[in-house]
Amino acid sequence: MTGYRVAQRLNNSETLKDRPRSGRPKKIRRETIKKSFENDPELKMTRLAQKMKISVSTVSRVVKSMGRKSLRRSKRPLLSAAMIHKRMERSTRLLNYLKSHGNRILIFSDEKTFTVDPVFNRQNDRVVSFANDVSNHKKVLTTKNPASVMMLGVVASNGEKIPPVWLEQGYRLTSAVNKDILETKVLPWVKRLPRKQITCSSRTAHPHTPPK
Template sequence: MKSKDLQKVVLSKYQKGDTPKQIYHDLNGGLGLRTIERWCQMIRRSGTITLSKPPGGPRLVRTRENIQKVKNRLRRKKKVSARKISTELDMSERSVRRIMKNDLGLYPYKKVIEPLLSDDQKLKRKQFANWVRTNFRKEDTLKIFFSDEKMFDIDGVYNTQNDRVWAVDRADADKNGGTQQKRKFPQKVMVWLGACSKGLTPLVILDEGTVDHTVYIEKVLPVALKYRNQFFGSDWVFQQDGAKPHSHHLSQKWCRDNFPTFIEKDRWPPNSPDLNPLDYSIWDQLVNNINWNKVYSKTTLIKELKLSVKKISESVVFESCACRTNRLYRLYQNDGSYLR
């Protein structure tokens, strides 16, 4: 907010009877209390705010000309760093950042990785969303049972941008956990988990070689059948993605013979992790619940995975499944594009 706008706000509030402290709190730190008190004193004396000179010193770098230069540079190429702009325009990087943030109202956003969807895939996603919304009532969608597999390794999960260590120098940072060691071939574990609005199944550990349709039929599908029958009896729908073990004709036959209803391979749209609550919510909760300091082998990783599943609250699971109807509506309105 500019100085003239602040003056108008202070004048209006003071004339309505607000005290300087009340005005200070309403502006939420946008103006100092001593400045507000000085302005209120001016209002009492002359009925207005009269400043002899603009507050602060004259701008030497953040001039209108330089602001326009930065704006023009960003218009030509948005994917450019403040450091590069500062070099090109012969000004400090700090000044460039202040221009972009304070004068142009811009904020830096990280790139988000998402699947590249073809027009055909977008069409199939829209068709799937329309099919679900046409054939399932809201209460019916809460009886859909979702399933998914995920690979974990003992090196854990960390964010190179957000996982920071504050220290006086690099050596001090390294001493206080500023390094993340990564094995060339870390031990890995594939797990399967089922989820519905009433809860989660136990975690199924799939660590004996390749997970093909035989392993899927023997180890996964019976667990899905057992635990969903406990929750819903014979009134529920099984959903799985298009992975090869799932779409194999023997897996599809097992589902037809044993499940009350299931979404067949030709119905599920390809490249759509954003339509499975496990992918867009529950897996993240599981990862955040793991105490990675206790993971140093495949055995300890499996132990922590099983413990972390139990820590996921029922409300998180329910909300993840319940919001899917809205996500399908958004997908349809968004012409089948990927949902974040």
């Protein structure tokens, strides 16, 4: 609207709102889509599109134009009240321990099993076909009991670490094997660390001072 028309409307005591225009009315109402997802965030776009008799791409464009996103749902463990209480108790004990023993060197260890089966994502790893046979490319071959190897990693809070300890295929990390690895691999490395108090910790155990 030009300055002349604004002044003319103000002189005639008219509003500055847009006057009714000709043309095809809008097929969708953005507020309707917004309220639908606000009432039910788990509502699928396909179901809403079928209900409103519009395409899924139209719903997607409206959601993006309003600055919103379609988020992928993720899994998380179902924790009982007792499990939550136990985790809070352990976390509090660990924080208090670190506050009163800030000059100690913490040693963390963990095991990881690697398999030879290929890893793929059902949604992102796709095959593009131009009317040709891609049946062989669509299949990802896996085995029931894939070959695997276990690795033990140990790292200290000061940045020091030992080379990965690889275990033979099919090797089971029993208490006797774990003790042997600690005595032959970890303990010589620990003795080379600076002469400070050292605390060992794992994913589930409470930090403790190793026996001398």
